[in-house]
Amino acid sequence: MFLSVRLFDAAVDPLIGLMADRTETRWGKFRPYLLWFALPYGVGGYLLFASPDLRASGKLLYAYLTYGFMMLAYSFINVPYSSMLGVISPSPRIRTLASSYRFVGAFGGGLLVSLFVRPLEKWLGGGADAAGNVVNELKGFQLTMLIFAIISVVMFLICFATTKERVTVPPGQKSDVRGEVKELLRNYPWVMLLLSAIFSLTFIGLRNGSAIYYFKYVAGYDNQPVLFGQFDRFTLFISLGMAYQMLGSYCLSFFAKVADKRVLSVALTCVTAVCWAAFYFIPKHNFPLQLAVQALGAFCMGPASALGWAM
Numbered sequence: 001m002f003l004s005v006r007l008f009d010a011a012v013d014p015l016i017g018l019m020a021d022r023t024e025t026r027w028g029k030f031r032p033y034l035l036w037f038a039l040p041y042g043v044g045g046y047l048l049f050a051s052p053d054l055r056a057s058g059k060l061l062y063a064y065l066t067y068g069f070m071m072l073a074y075s076f077i078n079v080p081y082s083s084m085l086g087v088i089s090p091s092p093r094i095r096t097l098a099s100s101y102r103f104v105g106a107f108g109g110g111l112l113v114s115l116f117v118r119p120l121e122k123w124l125g126g127g128a129d130a131a132g133n134v135v136n137e138l139k140g141f142q143l144t145m146l147i148f149a150i151i152s153v154v155m156f157l158i159c160f161a162t163t164k165e166r167v168t169v170p171p172g173q174k175s176d177v178r179g180e181v182k183e184l185l186r187n188y189p190w191v192m193l194l195l196s197a198i199f200s201l202t203f204i205g206l207r208n209g210s211a212i213y214y215f216k217y218v219a220g221y222d223n224q225p226v227l228f229g230q231f232d233r234f235t236l237f238i239s240l241g242m243a244y245q246m247l248g249s250y251c252l253s254f255f256a257k258v259a260d261k262r263v264l265s266v267a268l269t270c271v272t273a274v275c276w277a278a279f280y281f282i283p284k285h286n287f288p289l290q291l292a293v294q295a296l297g298a299f300c301m302g303p304a305s306a307l308g309w310a311m
Contacts, residue, residue: 248302
């Protein structure tokens with residue numbers, strides 16, 4: 001399911017980009033999509049976790065349909081939203097600053113999710129029984145995702161209302177899809193940024209997706225809370241990474257003053273790569289050292305991600 005929907009998503013995203021680039025409204029090219037698709041995005045996010053009482057085949061079909069709908073709505077939001085960075089200001093310095101704050105917000109949102117989804121799910125699901133299991137896990141997830149869905153819709157509408165597209169295409173300029181694609185493929189820096197984004201996002205997805213299995217099956221950690229009676233080791237590990245990514249992104253404007261964006265991006269990426277490779281050598285039960293290396297790698301990865309979008 002993940003593979004098929006993602007392949008469909010990969011084919012649809014460029015079409016959405018072409019569509020958004022040719023949209024002409026009084027609000028601009030890209031901002032209207034935040035208004036039009038905020039509600040479908042929120043509804044899709046809730047339905048994804050609603051899990052109605054169906055037979056096994058019905059549940060599988062429901063999963064395909066809701067996940068496909070959610071990713072389509074996400075594409076209609078995220079592709080124009082990402083494109084807004086290029087039209088929010090003609091100044092490269094301002095675009096770098098905007099990218100920095102964008103990723104501060106992105107990692108901040110990830111931090112809130114990693115910290116509060118499991119406690120909210122437990123609280124809204126009626127608490128935990130004697131064995132530590134949530135009494136009504138389904139209800140807990142449904143209500144938790146309803147809260148996040150409502151918040152996301154409100155935030156997208158605020159983003160729509162408080163931004164402005166300042167860089168516009170000269171009137172009468174004709175568009176040629178085939179010519180634009182050829183021009184892109186001849187643009188060596190753009191191709192390098194594209195390949196960099198593909199490999200880095202693939203790695204981030206693999207690392208984040210496998211982390212919970214590493215802590216459970218390799219390190220042998222259970223779900224027992226180790227901080228404030230709420231947060232287990234995996235939650236701490238992921239939350240610390242999000243926090244330091246947010247801090248690193250916030251410091252990007254300072255970094256950009258002392259080094260060229262290209263040099264800075266390469267340096268930060270290399271430090272991040274060394275940190276992630278170091279996990280091969282870190283003893284699986286040395287949790288404090290894992291946290292320290294996670295913090296350093298995340299601090300460098302945050303601004304490196306923002307720089308890629310700014311460039």
